[in-house]
Amino acid sequence: MSPLLAGIVGTLVFVVLLLLRIPIGIAMALVGFAGYSYLVSPEAALRMMANDFFGTFSSYSLSVIPMFIWMGFIAYHCGIAGRLYHFAHKAVGHLPGGLAMASEVAGAILGAVCGSSTATTATIGAIAIPEMRKYGYHPSLATASVAASGGLGIMIPPSVIFVIYGIATEQSIGKLLVAGILPGMLLCILYMIATWIIVARNPALGPPAARASFGEVLASLGRGSTEVLIVFALSIGGLFAGWFTPTEAGAVGAAGVLAVALLERSMTWEGFRASLLDTTRTAAMIMFLVAGAIIFGRFFAISRIPFELGQWVGGLPLPPWAIMGIIIAVHLVLGCFIDAIAMILLTIPIFYPVAVDALGYDPIWFGVIIVMVTILGVITPPVGMNVYVVKGLAKDVPLEEIFRGIWPFIIAIVVGCAILIAVPQIATLLPNMMR
16 A cells, blocks of 8 residues: 555544544544554554654643643633723723624733633633623624634634644744734724624614723723733733743743732632643643644655645646635634644644645744634534533523524634735734844
8 A cells, every 4th residue: 555545544544533533632643653553664653652742741842832721721710801801891882782892802802811712712701791691682692702702812822723833833933923913903803893794784683881981991991901911011022022932931921910810819729729720631632632643744744645735736727825715615614523723733734835835825824824714613613612612601592593693703704814815914024023
């Protein structure tokens, strides 16, 4: 059996394992080990598996992941999100659909201290959904806007997905993190435009709240987001200025959020313990996925599938933007069935050579596109993780109704991808300014 045919068979076996509900990390590791054993030797496969698992769990570069995750869980358990939503409520709540927009603004600001979409969704949703219900918002708009806003947590730095992409492609994690700032702001604006269009067509879906005075907005800013902006400026600003490495920036950010929680006496001992336990579980899961993906990627590399696919795509009589559209469409379909992180780890070995080597796209820019399609994956049916988090917060809202309200935000993300393809400088401007 040729290496290419072995790669195709291995891919089919991987799909079968997924259908049998084998955990994705285990499925990738098993197929990668078996394929490498067949194409090289069992002894080489055993050495490769041992080295990759040890290397992943002892990697200094990957140690930034638990730091960023811990930042998010500290914010979740100490109530920072409530103050952020209070500020956003005062600032834009008086607009039609303003409370839904407030969820999106709060999600963007919370994204500055939280690299997890599910944590962002849970923290914003626990406050925003009851508030929107109080003002008579339609459940579909209320829940969908919260689910969509959670995705901003993985675009605006710190972002675990950017770290994983950087490790997998050997790109600068610092530049990738900074690259997410302007696209994250763009996506937040697109979410707000989508919300405005929805409510403009049917004002009953999102009645405006009372207008706050300028003084009230300033007061809520002082209580709501000053500390978050300081931590963000210290952590990501220090990274941009070249003061910290990404791992050091993660540690500084986590320490800063913890210091804010302790100074405000908003962190209990139970909350502190819970933040550590949640961080350990989440980080271990991500590390195992990364290790399994590395093993699977090694098998994929020697099967020559990425090379052959890149050669084939490069020869298609289509402009680069059309091929990029196909890549985005493939991710959109895969996101309906596969967990977002696993999807990225699975597709990077295939599409990175196509986009960067065959089509000549900037690898940092392509990382931003990858995060955009990851955001699609966390809200698209039937496995959109953020939607299930929101369902847990609003148990009386049918799952179908939440997914029905998601579609305008999916369209907003697709529009965002189109804008980034047309104007790639949105993603590359800040990284190119770094020292």
